[in-house]
Amino acid sequence: MTETLVEVEQLRKEFGNVRALDGVSFAVDAGEWIAIMGPSGSGKTTLINILGGLDTPTSGRAIVDQTDLARLDEAGLTRFRAEKIGFIFQQFHLVPYLTALENVMLAQYFHSTTDEHEARAELERVGLGDRLDHLPGELSGGEQQRVAVARALINQPKLILADEPTGNLDEANEQIVLGLLRKLHSERHTILMVTHAPQIGALADRRIDLHHGRLAPAPARV
Amino acid sequence: MFLRIVGESFLRNPRRKILTAAALALGMAVATATLTVALEVGDRMAREFRSLGANLLVVPQSDTLPLEIGGVDYRPVDEGAYLREADLGKLKTIFWRHNILGFTPFLDTPAIVYGSKPIRTTLIGTWYEHRVPIPDGTQFTTGVSKTHPSWQIRGRWFQDGSSEAVVGAALAARDPAHLAIGKTIQVRPSEAANPAWNLLVTGIVSTGDAEEGAIFVPLAFAQAYSGHGGEFRRLYVSALTKPADVLAERDPRTLSPTEYDRWFCSPYISSISYQMEQVLPGTEVRTIRRVADSEGRILSQVSTLLWIVTLAALAAAALAIAATSAAAVLERQVEIGVMKAIGATNTRVTALFLTEHLTLALAGGAIGFVMGTALARFLGASVFGVPASPEFILLPIVLALAALVALVGGLIPIRRVAHVDPAPILRGE
Numbered sequence: 235m236t237e238t239l240v241e242v243e244q245l246r247k248e249f250g251n252v253r254a255l256d257g258v259s260f261a262v263d264a265g266e267w268i269a270i271m272g273p274s275g276s277g278k279t280t281l282i283n284i285l286g287g288l289d290t291p292t293s294g295r296a297i298v299d300q301t302d303l304a305r306l307d308e309a310g311l312t313r314f315r316a317e318k319i320g321f322i323f324q325q326f327h328l329v330p331y332l333t334a335l336e337n338v339m340l341a342q343y344f345h346s347t348t349d350e351h352e353a354r355a356e357l358e359r360v361g362l363g364d365r366l367d368h369l370p371g372e373l374s375g376g377e378q379q380r381v382a383v384a385r386a387l388i389n390q391p392k393l394i395l396a397d398e399p400t401g402n403l404d405e406a407n408e409q410i411v412l413g414l415l416r417k418l419h420s421e422r423h424t425i426l427m428v429t430h431a432p433q434i435g436a437l438a439d440r441r442i443d444l445h446h447g448r449l450a451p452a453p454a455r456v
Numbered sequence: 457m458f459l460r461i462v463g464e465s466f467l468r469n470p471r472r473k474i475l476t477a478a479a480l481a482l483g484m485a486v487a488t489a490t491l492t493v494a495l496e497v498g499d500r501m502a503r504e505f506r507s508l509g510a511n512l513l514v515v516p517q518s519d520t521l522p523l524e525i526g527g528v529d530y531r532p533v534d535e536g537a538y539l540r541e542a543d544l545g546k547l548k549t550i551f552w553r554h555n556i557l558g559f560t561p562f563l564d565t566p567a568i569v570y571g572s573k574p575i576r577t578t579l580i581g582t583w584y585e586h587r588v589p590i591p592d593g594t595q596f597t598t599g600v601s602k603t604h605p606s607w608q609i610r611g612r613w614f615q616d617g618s619s620e621a622v623v624g625a626a627l628a629a630r631d632p633a634h635l636a637i638g639k640t641i642q643v644r645p646s647e648a649a650n651p652a653w654n655l656l657v658t659g660i661v662s663t664g665d666a667e668e669g670a671i672f673v674p675l676a677f678a679q680a681y682s683g684h685g686g687e688f689r690r691l692y693v694s695a696l697t698k699p700a701d702v703l704a705e706r707d708p709r710t711l712s713p714t715e716y717d718r719w720f721c722s723p724y725i726s727s728i729s730y731q732m733e734q735v736l737p738g739t740e741v742r743t744i745r746r747v748a749d750s751e752g753r754i755l756s757q758v759s760t761l762l763w764i765v766t767l768a769a770l771a772a773a774a775l776a777i778a779a780t781s782a783a784a785v786l787e788r789q790v791e792i793g794v795m796k797a798i799g800a801t802n803t804r805v806t807a808l809f810l811t812e813h814l815t816l817a818l819a820g821g822a823i824g825f826v827m828g829t830a831l832a833r834f835l836g837a838s839v840f841g842v843p844a845s846p847e848f849i850l851l852p853i854v855l856a857l858a859a860l861v862a863l864v865g866g867l868i869p870i871r872r873v874a875h876v877d878p879a880p881i882l883r884g885e
Contacts, residue, residue, distance in 0.1 A: 279883055283879045283883075286797070288797060288878055288879040288882070289879045308802075309801065312796070312799060312800070312801050312802075313799070315796075315797060315798065315799045316798065316799020316800075317799070321797055321798065323882055325882075327790060327793075327794040327797075327882060328794075329461075329791050329794060329795070330791070331464050331465055331467075332461065332464055333464075336460065336461075336464065339457060340457070340461070340795070340798065341798045341799065342457075343457040343458070343461075344795065344798055344799035344800045344801075344804065345799055348457045385798065389799075
């Protein structure tokens with residue numbers, strides 16, 4: 235029987251008078267790869283931020299791995315992010331003065347304790363075994379994003395949230411990162427990925443389309 | 457990992473930190489310099505002030521009321537109480553003995569000096585540079601050269617134990633033909649007294665005070681002349697003291713044991729006087745207010761000025777740190793946001809920034825201490841003619857002050873770290 239990892243019910247988020255999410259409901263099973271799509275300002279990133287514990291809903295429920303995020307305080311959300319979420323950002327967001335290895339170890343440090351051997355292994359898994367001691371500024375965009383993927387995976391999160399993970403990459407690097415996501419999916423990782431590109435969205439198991447903060451009428455299984 | 461993050465942040469992102477450390481180093485340099493000078497200035501200025509003359513006067517407790525005209529005691533020699541010269545060495549045995557820079561006994565006795573006409577005056581027996589035996593077996597050289605350094609002598613002072621005299625300038629002016637250097641003068645205690653005593657005038661002294669109407673002779677001569685062997689009437693003491701504060705003004709009998717210890721072990725005029733009275737029983741120590749008051753006032757004012765400069769330097773450093781820290785937090789918002797997004801608690805991120813600040817404080821404080829010590833040497837050399845020596849006792853104080861300034865200056869920006877919301881920052885807003 236497939237386990238439901240993410241459950242969203244009547245999720246609303248308002249920024250002043252702007253309604254970013256307006257009664258969104260859906261569920262994601264463990265091991266699914268979901269593409270969240272929609273035009274700019276449709277609420278994709280807001281949805282990802284709420285599911286990642288970076289933001290709180292105005293109303294409704296968001297349950298991830300049986301944790302109702304609305305019930306967590308700030309410290310609880312921090313712990314939730316450290317233990318259950320792996321973020322991959324469009325802008326990579328690596329700490330500029332730490333090496334590739336140290337950036338991965340940083341996530342370990344905030345989770346529990348560091349293990350350099352494990353961090354090396356994770357970077358080798360994303361093909362960066364020869365770039366361990368390089369600073370982000372010394373890496374290409376694709377390499378930086380692979381470091382970000384390694385950082386997202388190092389604590390074995392329940393859910394990987396990727397916000398436009400290939401949005402800043404050239405085609406060659408895009409293929410490398412998408413290859414990594416495919417591999418993660420084959421390893422039964424649950425991935426929620428925001429993307430604009432239909433051909434990338436097509437790689438996912440399922441699409442969730444957002445328009446003006448609402449689910450589009452017929453999110454289709456791909 | 458924590459130290460690794462801090463270390464890498466210093467090594468690879470040093471620009472802003474150099475600015476912060478520089479602000480701290482400058483502030484701490486000024487603070488070190490002023491504190492070093494403040495530590496030395498009390499001692500140095502007190503020594504400079506000692507050139508003004510004695511600041512304590514010791515008289516017998518049971519003395520009769522003095523018959524003083526213009527500061528000279530005109531009482532007959534058989535009136536009033538006397539003190540023992542043999543006890544004077546004990547002054548160099550008190551707790552604050554090293555602060556007793558000099559002491560000079562005075563024995564006043566009436567005299568008539570015979571020149572072109574008889575003139576009634578006073579013989580003042582004293583020391584110029586006399587070796588006093590101390591109970592520990594050493595000797596201490598003292599006399600008016602130490603307690604009255606401002607007196608101007610024309611000619612030379614008398615030899616100890618001789619029949620030589622130094623005439624006060626005002627008295628010499630009354631009979632310049634006979635009361636002159638190289639002349640022998642005759643003195644008698646009274647017109648009826650015989651025989652007369654002969655004195656060779658070796659110098660004319662200007663004191664700027666009433667003693668200018670008297671004749672100075674060696675103490676031993678005055679004792680033999682007056683029949684008070686081994687005695688004197690008053691003692692001038694030049695002592696290094698610290699300005700009086702609330703504790704100094706209190707009656708020692710009302711102090712608690714702790715307060716009493718602190719009072720006894722501080723070189724207040726009152727505590728030194730108290731210790732002197734203990735070794736010279738039957739005496740009363742009076743403060744020469746004219747000297748002691750102005751000395752205390754100036755020392756307090758200089759000390760206050762130095763404290764104000766120190767506080768201003770520290771405040772300026774704190775403001776500079778506040779500005780650079782605010783800019784640094786703004787510049788590193790993304791980094792803070794990322795750390796929070798991947799699970800860093802507010803405490804951990806704040807601790808990172810605090811550690812950076814404290815490390816900068818230690819570095820800036822240490823550099824500032826070295827710079828400030830050099831500055832103090834320069835200031836000491838310019839103001840006192842002697843470079844101020846490094847005060848290593850100030851190093852931990854300066855480092856603690858640097859830490860305090862860094863924390864106070866960085867408090868508001870670092871508090872902002874805890875309020876950084878990662879979501880909008882990571883969206884690029």
